[in-house]
Amino acid sequence: MNATPEESTIPRWKQRLLALLVSFVLMVLGGEIFCRWQVHQANAHNLEAVLAGRTRPVEGTLQELTPASFGDVIRMGTDPKIVYELHPNMLGVNFKGHEVRTNHLGFRSAPQVPKEANTITIIGLGDSIQFGHGVGQDDCYLEQLRLLLQAAYPRHDWRVINTAVPGYNTVMEVATLEAKGLPLEPDLILLGVCGNDEGLPVYVNLAQDPYDLGHSFLWRKLRGHQPESEPGLVHKNTRRDEEVGSTFDLPGRYDQLQGWKPLVGALERLKEISAENQIPVFAMASITYSDHGHEANHSSQILAACEDLGFSVLDMQPYLDLALLAETGKPFREGVYKHSSLVVSRFNLHPSVSQHRLIAQKCFEHLEENGTLNRLMGP
Incomplete structure (x- = not known):
């Protein structure tokens, strides 16, 4: 064929x-x-769709409420650099076993009142540590600091504002200051430093x-x-x-939120804000040591960058070392630390009430010793 x-x-x-x-x-x-x-x-x-489908958490007493999840207490942010923020005007919301109250700006602080002549305002920028993850509203170190200041210098009205939100990084914290904090006329900015501050926020919109x-x-x-x-x-x-x-x-819009360069850029912007408004900046890192990983060690690098920019800095690690040694007789190790009274629990390694009080005390002493408080109060 x-x-x-x-x-x-x-x-x-x-x-x-x-x-x-x-x-x-x-x-x-x-x-x-x-x-x-x-x-x-x-x-x-995606985050926006999920949050849009949720309603505000039910408010009441802790005994009456079903615990709210993190997704229940946040909404999409109103600024491109603020991915999410706390719901404003929450009252009696049970989050992590403790009441969370927010003011009209979505800050875990008391309602804002007009600033008087004797009012000194400190604004805290931070993440879940400063927010007080796992502790009560009045146990956060910023509120404890306010109580110390008010007791020591009662002729002034000390207003300490907690703008922190769990999962925030430095870029988001500075953006929050610009968007919502500066109109409150702060006299001092307290920046909480954490080893994951150059990473993305906990939740992103994908x-x-x-x-x-x-x-x-x-x-x-x-x-x-x-x-x-x-x-x-x-x-x-x-x-x-x-x-x-x-x-x-991730999508390109998150390039400005992650990495060392955006973090340094945010710190430099914070320095500009400080210079333009004559507001001193005080940076505090709670932990700068880690047995494994690098997050805690990043705290030291971030704190050093803050110091290079002229910010006053405080490293809490030496004081945590002493506290842990006094409690356990052992040097600081993560395995020892997570079973100590310095953390909420071994399943929640955020600072406990006692650690928040220790942070507040050392912040107070630092501000007093370096003359910041005298400069704030004036003659």
């Missing part, structure tokens, strides 16, 4: 190769379409455009960049880029 023109023109192995290539292209195309469909489905569970032709969603999934999280609040660690360790593969 004579060969057909097609068989004589295209060898069989080429036909098979072509069929294989076509099958591969169709498979890749199908995979790409499927990945984009997954992104479309996941967008229904809505993506499934019609974006700028990259392959299939390729990103194969490289492990796609989020794999349950519906609800999307935690930053669902987007970890294993290839570069601590850097997260």
Whole structure:
């Protein structure tokens, strides 16, 4: 039998190769379409969508309330650099077993009243440590500091404002100061330093455009960049880029929120605010030591950057060392620390009430010894 023109023109192995290539292209195309469909489905569970579907937590007494989750007490931020913020005007909300009250600005502080001539205002910028994660409203170190100041210098009305929100980093903290703190006319800024301050906030908004032709969603999934999280609040660690360790593969709008350069930029902006408004800045780090990992050690680097910018700084680590040694007879180690009275519990390593009081006392002594309080009070 004579060969057909097609068989004589295209060898069989080429036909098979072509069929294989076509099958591969169709498979890749199908995979790409499927990945984009997954992104479309996941967008229904991004942070903005989830928070939009939640109502404010029910208010009342701690005995009456079902504990509120973190997602219940936050809403989307009103500033591009503030991803989320606390609901304003909360009263009697049970969060982590303690009441959380917020004022009209969404700060865990008393309602703001007009500033009088004898009022000295201190604004705290921080994250869950300064917020008082796991302790009562009046046990946070900022409130304890206010009580110390009021007792020592009663002729002044000391107003200490807690703007901290769990999961915030330095960029968000400075943005909060600019957006909501400066109108309160602060006389001193107290910056709480934490080792994860150059990382992303705890929760990020991961809505993506499934019609974006700028990259392959299939390729990103194969490289492990796609989020794999349950519906609800999307935690930053669902987007970890294993290839570069601590850097997260996120939409470009988050570039300004993570990394050392944005952190230093935020500190430099804080210095500008300080100079423009004649407001001194005091930076305090609670822990600067770590057995493993690098977060606590980052606190030392951030504190050093603050000192280079001319901020007054306080490292609480030596005082924690002494407190832990007095309690346990052992030097500071994470395994010892997490079973001590310095933390809320071994399951919640945030500062306990006793540590908040220790921080407040050392902040008070530091401000008194370096002359900051005298300068604030004037002649």
